[in-house]
Amino acid sequence: MPDNPQTSTPPLGENDFFAISPKLIRPWGKGRFTLFLKQGGSYVLYTRKGEAFTASHREKLDGLGINQVYVQSGERAGYTRYLIDNLKDILDDEGISLEQRSQAWHQASVALTRKLFEERLPKGFSKRRFKEIVELLRSSVDFFAVKGALKHLASLVAPGYKLYNHSLGVTVLTAFVLGTYEHADKALITKCCAGAMLHDLGKSLLDDTVLDADPSQLTNGLLAAFRAHPSAGVGLCSSVPLEQETLNCILFHHEHCDGSGFPSGLGGEALPYYVRVLAVCNEYDGLTRASGWRSALSPYEALYRIKSHKEAFDLDALKRLILVLSNAEIKISN
Known part of the structure; x- marks a missing residue:
């Protein structure tokens, strides 16, 4: 798995997340939303809102063949604002x-x-x-x-x-x-x-x-x-x-x-x-x-x-x- 995925979140269902391609994420110094990975039926924290997401983060995801990361539905507005900008x-x-x-x-x-x-x-x-x-x-x-x-x-x-x-x-x-x-x-x-x-x-x-x-x-x-x-x-x-x-x-x-x-x-x-x-x-x-x-x-x-x-x-x-x-x-x- 990518470098040090963090502690698993409390149980959340499919409707609590939406999937995006890691390729859509530009390297940033301070993220506007939290990113999760999916392991089996669980969602694992990858980078928190406010943390950096670097080119190496994306390269590691590519190397592991991970083509989807997940954002919580409650942060959709932040993701949309990111797309606009x-x-x-x-x-x-x-x-x-x-x-x-x-x-x-x-x-x-x-x-x-x-x-x-x-x-x-x-x-x-x-x-x-x-x-x-x-x-x-x-x-x-x-x-x-x-x-x-x-x-x-x-x-x-x-x-x-x-x-x-x-x-x-x-x-x-x-x-x-x-x-x-x-x-x-x-x-x-x-x-x-x-x-x-x-x-x-x-x-x-x-x-x-x-x-x-x-x-x-x-x-x-x-x-x-x-x-x-x-x-x-x-x-x-x-x-x-x-x-x-x-x-x-x-x-x-x-x-x-x-x-x-x-x-x-x-x-x-x-x-x-x-x-x-x-x-x-x-x-x-x-x-x-x-x-x-x-x-x-x-x-x-x-x-x-x-x-x-x-x-x-x-x-x-x-x-x-x-x-x-x-x-x-x-x-x-x-």
Whole structure:
């Protein structure tokens, strides 16, 4: 066994721990959570919270063929905070499998976006929270370009019907579709992904009965409130330094090429290409995700419906989305 595992803890069950790969642990001087090893049916203390975890600790685990260490469920928040703070190093480490890196990205992203949407802050959100989101996305852009990453990310962001689930789904799709444009550099993709992650922030001010209702069945007043959510989202971001591209993504994500969208009825060349990409990705993710009033469509059904409204959506962006989905081995045929 590794160097001097410490005294066995009081009896705890499987539900009291979750497993992680030792490769996800970066060397640290002061750990944020306690690590355990599993011996038979018992969990043995390896390093305490606050103790150092060095490269030699990990090398010894590798040498012994130990591919899982355990963290107590009560310290999940500390582990998640660790992922957020070390995400770039984890995503850039090719010694960690794509699946594990994707899971780390998803856990860190959910932690940041879930709290943001569920707090329903009437005065917007803090500069600190916005900075964390931007840093997460900057750390992600190179990983988004890794071959095979989308296949793992897509399976992680697909489930769920909450606003933060949808926002993460749109963020991932927008990043990968923009990546097919030669002139879309990392800075632009980061700005647009920030817009994708925040595009429905204005919906956090709406009651669930409105969000779960068929828009065609809403009263005129409630429909107007629903259609104002892009503007409301921009308002909630008034205290943070939004880039123009991020602002455009939030404000115009429901605008259509033919001018039939909302809230401003913009269309044609007035809509930047990256907004048209986001609009297609937003529509696709929304259709393939169940809501309070309808079941999820299959990828094929969603793409068919978007194509049937070809005047409203950018067909080049749609073709690029189809290519991205195909490369991710997502079944898009009938």
